[in-house]
Amino acid sequence: xxxxxxxxxxxxxxxxxxxxxxxxxxxxxxxxxxxxxxxxxxxxxxxxxxxxxxxxxxxxxxxxxxxxxxxxxxxxxxxxxxxxxxxxxxxxxxxxxxxxxxxxxxxxxxxxxxxxxxxxxxxxxxxxxxxxxxxxxxxxxxxxxxxxxxxxxxxxxxxxxxxxxxxxxxxxxxxxxxxxxxxxxxxxxxxxxxxxxxxxxxxxxxxxxxxxxxxxxxxxxxxxxxxxxxxxxxxxxxxxxxxxxxxxxxxxxxxxxxxxxxxxxxxxxxxxxxxxxxxxxxxxxxxxxxxxxxxxxxxxxxxxxxxxxxxxxxxxxxxxxxxxxxxxxxxxxxxxxxxxxxxxxxxxxxxxxxxxxxxxxxxxxxxxxxxxxxxxxxxxxxxxxxxxxxxxxxxxxxxxxxxxxxxxxxxxxxxxxxxxxxxxxxxxxxxxxxxxxxxxxxxxxxxxxxxxxxxxxxxxxxxxxxxxxxxxxxxxxxxxxxxxxxxxxxxxxxxxxxxxxxxxxxxxxxxxxxxxxxxxxxxxxxxxxxxxxxxxxxxxxxxxxxxxxxxxxxxxxxxxxxxxxxxxxxxxxxxxxxxxxxxxxx
RNA sequence: GCGCUUGUAGCUCAGCCGGAUAGAGCAUCGGCCUUCUAAGCCGAGGGUCGCAGGUUCGAGUCCUGCCAAGCGCGCCA
Numbered sequence: 321x322x323x324x325x326x327x328x329x330x331x332x333x334x335x336x337x338x339x340x341x342x343x344x345x346x347x348x349x350x351x352x353x354x355x356x357x358x359x360x361x362x363x364x365x366x367x368x369x370x371x372x373x374x375x376x377x378x379x380x381x382x383x384x385x386x387x388x389x390x391x392x393x394x395x396x397x398x399x400x401x402x403x404x405x406x407x408x409x410x411x412x413x414x415x416x417x418x419x420x421x422x423x424x425x426x427x428x429x430x431x432x433x434x435x436x437x438x439x440x441x442x443x444x445x446x447x448x449x450x451x452x453x454x455x456x457x458x459x460x461x462x463x464x465x466x467x468x469x470x471x472x473x474x475x476x477x478x479x480x481x482x483x484x485x486x487x488x489x490x491x492x493x494x495x496x497x498x499x500x501x502x503x504x505x506x507x508x509x510x511x512x513x514x515x516x517x518x519x520x521x522x523x524x525x526x527x528x529x530x531x532x533x534x535x536x537x538x539x540x541x542x543x544x545x546x547x548x549x550x551x552x553x554x555x556x557x558x559x560x561x562x563x564x565x566x567x568x569x570x571x572x573x574x575x576x577x578x579x580x581x582x583x584x585x586x587x588x589x590x591x592x593x594x595x596x597x598x599x600x601x602x603x604x605x606x607x608x609x610x611x612x613x614x615x616x617x618x619x620x621x622x623x624x625x626x627x628x629x630x631x632x633x634x635x636x637x638x639x640x641x642x643x644x645x646x647x648x649x650x651x652x653x654x655x656x657x658x659x660x661x662x663x664x665x666x667x668x669x670x671x672x673x674x675x676x677x678x679x680x681x682x683x684x685x686x687x688x689x690x691x692x693x694x695x696x697x698x699x700x701x702x703x704x705x706x707x708x709x710x711x712x713x714x715x716x717x718x719x720x721x722x723x724x725x726x727x728x729x730x731x732x733x734x735x736x737x738x739x740x741x742x743x744x745x746x747x748x749x750x751x752x753x754x755x756x757x758x759x760x761x762x763x764x765x766x767x768x769x770x771x772x773x774x775x776x777x778x779x780x781x782x783x784x785x786x787x788x789x790x791x792x793x794x795x796x797x798x799x800x801x802x803x804x805x806x807x808x809x810x811x812x813x814x815x816x817x818x819x820x821x822x823x824x825x826x827x828x829x830x831x832x833x834x835x836x837x838x839x840x841x842x843x844x845x846x847x848x849x850x851x852x853x854x855x856x857x858x859x860x861x862x863x864x865x866x867x868x869x870x871x872x873x874x875x876x877x878x879x880x881x882x883x884x885x886x887x888x889x890x891x892x893x894x895x896x897x898x899x900x901x902x903x904x905x906x
Numbered sequence: 907g908c909g910c911u912u913g914u915a916g917c918u919c920a921g922c923c924g925g926a927u928a929g930a931g932c933a934u935c936g937g938c939c940u941u942c943u944a945a946g947c948c949g950a951g952g953g954u955c956g957c958a959g960g961u962u963c964g965a966g967u968c969c970u971g972c973c974a975a976g977c978g979c980g981c982c983a
Contacts, residue, residue, distance in 0.1 A: 357926075366925060369963070379963075403926045404963065449983070491983055560982090639981050650909070650979070657981040664983050692910055693978040716911085718976085759931095760919065763911070765976075767918065779945090781931070787945050798942050839922060851920060851930080858930090865938090865947040906945070 321831075324393065325352045325363055325409055332389040333371075341385060346374045352409075354832065361400065361408035362416075362828070368405040379405025416824070417815035419831040423886040424808070431837045431893050436477030442675060443469040445686035446598065447484040450590045451495045452520055454597050457688070457719045459741040460766060463757035463898075464717050464846065465686040466603045470897045471841035471849070480680070481605045484671065487587050488612040489664055493567045494518065495590075496583035500538065500570050502527030503582070507539045511546075515553045516563040522590070530585045538582060540573045597742055601750060602899035614670050620662050623670035623705075624655055632704045642669075647700035669701045676707050684844070689716040689763060715844050720757075720766040729770070739770070748780070751900045755782035758846040758898060781854055785891060786903050788857035792888040793904040795869050799881070802870065811878030818879055822863040826887060829856050833890050837897070846898065853894045860887050 329350050336342045352365045368383035375382050383401045390399060395415035400408045423430045445465025448458045466481070473479045486492070498517040502524050505511060513519065530538070549565045551557030571579050591608075598604070614620055624640070627633050632643045638658035642665075645652050655666040675683050687694070692714075699709035722729035722739055729739060744753055747770060759781065760766050799806060818827065833852070840848040869880045892902040 353922080353925090355926090356921095356929095360926070364926090369925080372963075406926070486983070489983060637981080641981090654981045659981080661981085663981070667983095689911075690977055691983095695910090718911090764919080765912085769918095779932070783945050784931095787943080791943060791946085795942050802942095835922090843922085845922095847920080848922075854930080861946055862948090864942080865944095868942065870942050906943080 321395065321411070321415075322352045322363065322835075324395065325365070326350045328391055328393060328396075329365060329367055329386070329407075331391055332386045333367075335389040336375075336385060342371065342375050346371065354835075355408065358824075358828075360402060360406065361410040363409040363411075364406050365409075366406060368401075368407060372405070383407050413816060416827050416831075417818065419827055420815055420882050420886045421812055423830060423889050424812075424882065427889065428893055428896075430889060431834045432474050432476070433834060433838055434476040435838060435842070436472065436475050438476065438478055439681040440480070440679065441472055441477045441682045441684060442480045442482055442678075442680045443472070443684045443686070444482045444484055444675075445469075446603075447486065448594070449486045449491050450587055450594060451491050451518060452590065453522060454594055454741040456722055456739050456741055456744050456768065459601070459744060459753060460720050460757045460762075461686050461688065461717045462598060462601060462603045462741070463754050464715075464762045467758050467846035467849075467898050468684065468686070468715065468841075468844050470899070471837065471844075471846060474837055474897055475841040477841075480607060481603075482607040482609055483605045485591065485608055485610050485612075487591075487610050488615055488667065490564075490567075492583065492587065494563055495523070495586045496579065497563070497567050497570045498523050499526050499530065499586040500574070500582050501566075503530050503538060504540070504542065504545070506531040507536050509539070509542045511542050512552070514559070514563050514566055516559040522593075523586070526586050526589050529589070530582065534581070538574060538578055544573065545569055601741065601745060602754060609671070611667055611671070614667055614674070615662070619670040619674055620666050623673045624662070624666060626673065627655070627669070627701075627704055630704050630706070642697075642701070642704070644697045644700035644704075647703045649696040649700045653697050665697065668698060669705070672698060672702060672712070673705050676702070676705065676711070681711070683712045685712065685714045687714055687716055689718045692716055713844075715762065717762045718765045720768045723767060723769045724771050744770075751786070752780045752782050754898055755785075755850060755900050756780065759850045761845065761847050781850075782900060783906070784861075785853050785857040785895065786901070787906055788860045789888055789891045789895070789902045790904060790906040791864060792860070792884045792891075795884060796881070798870060804870070804874075804877070806881050807874065807878045808882060810875060811880075811882035814875040814879040815882065817876050818883055820863070820867055822859065822866050823880075823883060825859050826856075826863055826883060829859055830886055830890055833894070837894075849894055849897060853891060856887065856890060856894075860884070860891075 329352070333342065333346070333350075337344055337346070349370070350365065350367055352363050355361055355364045368386055369379045372379040372382055380401060383405045387399050387401060387407060395412055397410045397412040400410070402408050426432075443465055445468075446454070446458055446462050448454055454462070469479050469481050494516065495518055498514075498519075501511060501513060501517065505524075506527050517523075545566075549569065550561045552562040553559040570582075574582065595608075624633070627642060632646070633655070634641055634643060639654045640656035641652045642655050643652050653665055654663055655669070656662050672683070695714050698714075699712060702709045702712055748756075756768070757766070796806070818824070833856075836849055836852040840846055867880065869877065869884060871877050871880075895902045
């Protein structure tokens, strides 16, 4: 409809150019918008105001000339000029009712578009280190990333959802060592657990399983393990040095092969847990990409060589540096440390090179907002690799701040004191969690009060929307009980009887849905969809309280049933994009 | 100190790449169930859009400065 009106206006502008009322070279950016207030019609444009200067006339007379040159269109009932020079379009009653028919015809496909034209987009999200269960912070990234991916898919993009598994690096070594130490305890060895180790119960569980499966073959006496190690923090030493030394000790005592078994015992079990957790949260991936496979397949080396050939690498202080500051970064970054190890950043360069080579038209990374300083160096890397950095879009998600009433919940993965995503799901349910997470703009802090969500979950807006859906289902059950058959064609014929302002409001809202899906998708802002659904539900509840659907007048009844069936369809479609269920009864 | 982000109702937040009297939820107060689910509806109060300038027909929205908050400034990941 917007497009239709814009074309009409374009015709009027061209007519005025021919008439010499407008300079030939005016290039109008025609913007037709939905009105906020129904008193201003259905659509409005500020065209006369933006062209006033070029036409050297006041906006209102220009608007009158534009309107005079406007072609006829069956969907447009009348056109008015208002305020400082707005041109307001009032749609005909017939065109207003078309949406009910359109929704009925499209069903669950209503709201989908081909805007993306099949372009391939990769959305990488969550990608939490597999060093422990997902916590509520990851939950937000999961809900947001999944919603963005769903929206893009609904807008005609070919979407691949990917999880980057950080199964290499120091954090994983700390996990492996933690597992091994707990394993030693399982074998009966008394020991002091390092301050920097992972203390969660899940580490003990993994160790116990390892002990049960493999027996005591990884046992080494505590004396040899701790011999000549630098002291831990509680003993006045440095926790980082202590844990690094412990890792080294584990490697030497166990040997590469056995160390790998212990390492993988932790990795496999935690990764499997994350996978199940996300799946139960309604989040499924097309691809799980291993960081370790990058290094082992030589991709990191290859990426470094590519940068080198492009002339962006140099040596300083024994390390190999990437001259990212030449490409907009604050400073240069190390890719190979003086001890010969490649950095996490080097892996990331290789990873992004690999993504580019896999041929995606656009790459989307969902990151925690605390990583925002990392964006310039990755973009610099893309440029150095010969790619357009604009192909990568980094979407930031602020961490959720958890509260229990007025008490802020402290979280730390290592101490094991954190609220897991699983606990959250158990407390408030998947639907409420998914919806709550995307209700706010993603780069804003989210205050998540567990007490409120758990004790008084009725207040959660998701139930409000689901209730609207269930209520409509209930009306149709009542219809059956009364022994009335729904006559869809009769209802379609009688749509013109939907004249109550509350019915009109619903019709307008329904017609907006495809636009909401599209803007939500293209701006990566699922909260627009969440708000839209709440408004639609509200307008339905209002209508429900004011208008009886199951009236004796069959024509009117069927018209209203067609309307609320359309509402039900759009509620279901929208909720499904957020992976929230649409219950038939509550 | 530098960089990024954010300041809108008592609280939590929307405000669609400049438009018409600034919106919602919660909270507060007052109404509505013999009729399709009251997890609902209707109404009321509540605002110097952080502050000060600027850009123009027009600014919560764009620009500059200041104030405040969060995050980031590793040969960590």
